[in-house]
Amino acid sequence: MQRYFIDSKQILNNIVTITNSDVHHIKNVMRMKVNDEVIVCDNLANTYLSKLISIEKDKVLLEIIDKINENNELPIDITIAHGVVRREKTEEVIRRITELGCYEYLPVLMKRSVVKVYQDRSERQNKIIKEASEQSHRNRLMILSSVISFQELINRKDEFDLCLYAHFNKNVKSIKKIIENFHGRKILVAVGPEGGFADEEVLKLDEAGFIPITLGKRVLRTETAPLYVISVFGYEFESFID
Amino acid sequence: MQRYFIDSKQILNNIVTITNSDVHHIKNVMRMKVNDEVIVCDNLANTYLSKLISIEKDKVLLEIIDKINENNELPIDITIAHGVVRREKTEEVIRRITELGCYEYLPVLMKRSVVKVYQDRSERQNKIIKEASEQSHRNRLMILSSVISFQELINRKDEFDLCLYAHFNKNVKSIKKIIENFHGRKILVAVGPEGGFADEEVLKLDEAGFIPITLGKRVLRTETAPLYVISVFGYEFESFID
Numbered sequence: 001m002q003r004y005f006i007d008s009k010q011i012l013n014n015i016v017t018i019t020n021s022d023v024h025h026i027k028n029v030m031r032m033k034v035n036d037e038v039i040v041c042d043n044l045a046n047t048y049l050s051k052l053i054s055i056e057k058d059k060v061l062l063e064i065i066d067k068i069n070e071n072n073e074l075p076i077d078i079t080i081a082h083g084v085v086r087r088e089k090t091e092e093v094i095r096r097i098t099e100l101g102c103y104e105y106l107p108v109l110m111k112r113s114v115v116k117v118y119q120d121r122s123e124r125q126n127k128i129i130k131e132a133s134e135q136s137h138r139n140r141l142m143i144l145s146s147v148i149s150f151q152e153l154i155n156r157k158d159e160f161d162l163c164l165y166a167h168f169n170k171n172v173k174s175i176k177k178i179i180e181n182f183h184g185r186k187i188l189v190a191v192g193p194e195g196g197f198a199d200e201e202v203l204k205l206d207e208a209g210f211i212p213i214t215l216g217k218r219v220l221r222t223e224t225a226p227l228y229v230i231s232v233f234g235y236e237f238e239s240f241i242d
Numbered sequence: 243m244q245r246y247f248i249d250s251k252q253i254l255n256n257i258v259t260i261t262n263s264d265v266h267h268i269k270n271v272m273r274m275k276v277n278d279e280v281i282v283c284d285n286l287a288n289t290y291l292s293k294l295i296s297i298e299k300d301k302v303l304l305e306i307i308d309k310i311n312e313n314n315e316l317p318i319d320i321t322i323a324h325g326v327v328r329r330e331k332t333e334e335v336i337r338r339i340t341e342l343g344c345y346e347y348l349p350v351l352m353k354r355s356v357v358k359v360y361q362d363r364s365e366r367q368n369k370i371i372k373e374a375s376e377q378s379h380r381n382r383l384m385i386l387s388s389v390i391s392f393q394e395l396i397n398r399k400d401e402f403d404l405c406l407y408a409h410f411n412k413n414v415k416s417i418k419k420i421i422e423n424f425h426g427r428k429i430l431v432a433v434g435p436e437g438g439f440a441d442e443e444v445l446k447l448d449e450a451g452f453i454p455i456t457l458g459k460r461v462l463r464t465e466t467a468p469l470y471v472i473s474v475f476g477y478e479f480e481s482f483i484d
Contacts, residue, residue: 035458044453071457071459072460072461074369082438086306092334096466096469099460099461099462099463100458100460100462100466100470101458101459101460101468112392133263135461135463136460136461136462136463137459137460138460175477214478215381216341216342216477216480217313217314217315217342217343217345217480218314218343218378218379218380219377219378219379220341220342220378221341221377221378224338224341224342224469227338227466228342228469228473230471231469231474231477232473232474232477234458235417235458235470235473235474235477238458238459
């Protein structure tokens with residue numbers, strides 16, 4: 001069933017009012033009619049079954065039929081702290097890790113980032129997140145955070161139960177070993193930009209107590225590494241049907 | 243160190259003769275000079291340390307210094323049998339799963355493929371594989387197989403120690419449980435095209451003894467699913483440094 005992410009403010013007395021680009025999607029892409037059913041998710045992680053009750057030129061009204069007890073979210077909150085990369089790569093990463101269940105994407109200005117001037121493209125990026133969340137049947141949107149400096153990343157350490165960074169050459173710990181004894185919820189994994197972390201950044205990460213991990217024997221591109229991380233952590237923590 | 247994949251026929255008496263596009267890469271992109279060292283990998287999974295001994299207009303000669311005992315390959319051979327998808331998606335998948343260590347990419351014509359006429363783009367795709375293999379420090383190139391029909395996929399089953407397919411709605415087995423008792427080498431994982439497998443295809447897979455697996459609770463796009471598969475299987479089978 002088609003799914004739309006809305007703001008909880010759009011709900012009043014069980015009626016959902018849609019006036020944004022979803023109107024076009026409902027009317028022209030999905031060609032829906034009154035009485036068709038859709039799933040709506042709000043920004044408080046509530047999921048509802050609803051049905052179309054009115055389709056106007058620039059407005060669609062839905063009536064909530066039932067609250068759905070569905071949870072397709074990972075049982076852990078993974079934040080990817082990613083060295084700033086080029087626009088297309090950022091978009092590709094955002095789209096894929098949203099699908100894979102990532103909690104937060106946190107761009108970090110790093111020494112070896114090819115992109116030196118960070119342009120805010122959050123409007124477009126949040127649109128990608130919304131689309132990917134709807135398509136992958138998530139119950140909440142991935143958080144897109146504002147860009148921060150490397151020092152700010154280090155300062156945020158205490159917000160997390162576990163802080164890791166991906167490194168190729170270091171004496172690294174296996175993800176399996178680290179996970180084995182982990183009982184928290186909030187995990188941060190830092191991934192370097194195109195050229196990797198600078199030596200002084202690795203030093204700062206070590207000093208702050210970030211743990212280096214390997215992503216396997218091959219050298220992954222900066223835009224592939226986050227997909228590996230979310231796939232593997234998701235796989236390990238998700239309770240699979242059997 | 244820069245790495246180039248060559249054909250074993252290019253080696254004669256310890257001298258490697260390069261006349262293809264690598265010449266441009268060595269001369270103009272890397273701006274290498276005589277005595278610079280490079281790694282060469284041949285199609286027989288041999289890896290050599292070599293040094294430049296001659297740079298001409300359209301030809302570069304390397305002398306092999308030593309055979310390197312390096313293995314960055316996964317300890318299992320995973321084949322992704324992928325419902326034919328659009329050109330850009332195919333290229334994206336090929337690039338990423340090469341990095342992640344995939345053994346073979348096998349395009350399969352499936353009922354719900356959006357692309358109905360398959361165009362051979364193997365020359366361009368093999369170039370992507372070569373580049374991704376060099377960049378990710380692999381020791382062998384991923385095999386790009388010719389497109390086959392769904393029936394041919396079924397017929398190839400006996401070539402593998404384990405045949406799986408990714409399915410969202412079925413009563414699926416967890417990858418962990420399946421891996422636990424697996425001691426073979428050759429694994430095939432079939433992934434549907436944009437619209438997923440058709441019902442009759444699922445029936446055929448079941449009849450042939452392919453085992454359905456889940457890729458987690460979210461619905462992954464057809465171009466994301468292979469990355470998840472290679473990440474997770476690679477992670478599980480690779481003996482990590484600790």
